[in-house]
Amino acid sequence: MNMSKKANLTGWLFIMLAVVMIAAFYFYPMIQALLLSFKTGTGVNMKFTGFDNYTRLFTDATFLTAVKNTFIYLIIQVPVMLILGLFISVLLNDSKLKFKGFFRTAIFLPAVTSLVAYSVVFKYLFAADGLVNMALMKLHLVAEPIQWITDPFWAKVTIILAITWRWTGYNMIFYLSSLQNIDNSIYEAARIDGASPMRQFFGITIPLLKPIILFTSITSTIGTLQLFDEIVNITKGGPGNATLSISQYIYNLSFKYSADFGYAATVSYSIVIMIIVLSIIQFKAAGDKNG
Secondary structure, eight states, X not given: OOHHHHHHHHHHHHHHXXXXXXXXXXXXXXXXXXXXXXXXXXXXXOEEOTTHHHHXXXXXXXXXXXXXXXXXXXXXXXXXXXXXXXXXXXXXXXXXXXXXXXXXXHHHGGGGSOHHHHHHHHHHHTSTTSHHXXXXXXXXXXXXXXXXXXXXXXXXXXXXXXXXXXXXXXXXXXXXXXXXXXXXXXXXXXXXXXXXXXXXXXXXXXXXXXXXXXXXXXXXXXXXXXXXXXXXXXITTOSTTSSOOHHHHHHIIIIISSOOHHHHHHHXXXXXXXXXXXXXXXXXHTTOTTO
């Protein structure tokens, strides 16, 4: 055996365990879920029914409500979070700013907190007798407590505030690391040419951060479409499915209602389709030729 073949064999031996584990615990369940989405029934009595589950999606009022709610979160929260993360990263990249390490850590810290723990904290903060209402009433901004958890509109606002608080710092780190890789001489040349800070931001910073902005927008879209923990722990999908997400509906179909794993798999693959479509749209909107 020559050296090149021996080196290739050694390389395959190193990665073989990872390949087997990924195939067994990632690709195999995906394929099985896809096959399951074409079946109906319970337990061992499931039978193949073709595209019946997929046609059912369009007449399922609860599913359509979950999709509407999820897209409300997506359309409002993701742009706000990305813009806020970008704005904060520019501020924290200023060489004149003192205590930058403290501010970076403080803003990123929510991203490493437990999903369940912070959701429970938000639930108590935004309760009718919670700290938020107490502060608003003391400041005379409201005359009576806002029903953050039990009112359909304010419940959505609470969810949006929660996920924005947690994930803004996470996206900020990506922008900040990219900003630090931009040669400062580019900005110096722009200043010499008389470009204002706003012109520098839109003419230099945004174009150079375009790949990372695309990356964060796609990952944030995927994360929002899979939103689950905050919904379950803060509002439980209520009131009256007003905050129900697609992922929570999948859980309900599988474990809360009469178990319907075939239809639950179908709903889960609807998320896959949405992610693919939205990712392609984002690639095209960003002008990526590989999208």
